[in-house]
Amino acid sequence: LPKHVTCPNCSGSGAAPGSQPETCPQCHGTGQVRHSQGFFQIAMPCSTCQGTGQVIKKPCPRCKGQGIVEERREIVVRVPAGVDTGTRLRVRGEGEPGEHGGPPGDLYVVLHVEPSKKYERQGQDLIYTCEISFVQAALGHRVEVPGLKGPLPLDIPKGIQSGTLLRLKGEGMPYPGRSNRGDLLVEVKVLTPTRVSDKQAELLREFERLESESPLDKVKNLGKKLSKKMGLD
Template identity: 75%
Template structure:
């Protein structure tokens, strides 16, 4: 059969959007579905043709190449799918919507285990430097006695006689046949004559496992650590889920955190602020020397680069910012008050004012005033 234009196959324009193309394919798939065209070779060919057209036009890259070069641009040829089963598997979402159950399903369906969440609170130091923490985690695991089969050791799992092991039965509605999960085996395709005593035929049991979780240095509240394969056990050979560890980091009284930067408040007297001073401030790895410059003002931020928190998974670190707070004395002795007044009085006259005052005295003495 000569290849037809893909837009013609789906009966859409070349400017059709993604939703329009999907609706058109659903219509074609429903019209030529093998379930209500049994033995019709032409309908089967149209079914494959529509699937091939949809596979190209739903993909922006393939569609662009097809629009430019035609079938040669996507290496199109008859029989893009080897069988209808390939189509069912490739577009399981489409056929799941159409028929309520994937036409590709056969036999027991492996299902991935559920993901788990664990809320973990760590200290500021653990978050700053990193740590390894052992968790005690209750969860579903594969039954050790039956290895997940659900059958007692020494017994066998038999195919469901109702659905012949397919896990589904078909019901006719008008000229449609709808595939549905088998009500006898619940869609597993299996019958267990002698269930495992430990898991009661479920194939999974509840157990408490100890797990070591590595907390990277520099993490903050809200960080989620993903531990692959440590969630709930899968069903019928399905993979296990993942474990997500949600972190809450305790605050530290010494610092205020802003991302990977730390802010520390350092109090100094007004004399130390005026004359300059050397102090030590706390850092993550110990005390750090800090030179306070002369004349520093209250509220000034002094930066110690690279002394903040590390960025997780990187060598860079944030900064430690020291906020200067100049203290004003509230209780003074008589002598201290006297000295402060002398200090204020000495500061009232600038050098220029002193020169002008001296010049005025000299002029008066010479009779120039």
């Protein structure tokens, strides 16, 4: 980053090498001039030396008497695991130099985390969408979901509904500076086939027929008929 640093040519004094800043003749080195106004004396910063108490007769050619120069510096910053957009990292002593050779300030690095193509992030939890067929949803299925450290086996229980979230504890983002992690949530998405062959259609109709004749449905239908007859509906 572009950074103001103490001029290496004059060590920040602003005076050309071999010369010294001199005591300001206007304020005699106090940096202030006093004006009397009635009873009051008002102290103002000296305009000759801008309140520094010193004047530079021969300014440093590199920094033109400013004592600081701008340079580009590469600063290596270690990003701890688990940071998120908006996280501020403080780098001590890498800010602007202090005035008149004072200690430098700190550099704050504000992070912006690019969204992942694989996961949706909610704090330290990650959401991964897993697509399965309706047959797999009905019968149960073992899948492999991509974890942060490698593939993770996951048993999808039979009869699962689309949109159900399955939780893999401790497989999410690490909490910065801590040993624990968020969870990986697997959102199960049940895919409906968009094209079925004649044979498949036949089997599905058969499935539908068996389903409507299930003993439970028969009891339900009977119950409905009865309550209609008795005027309870």
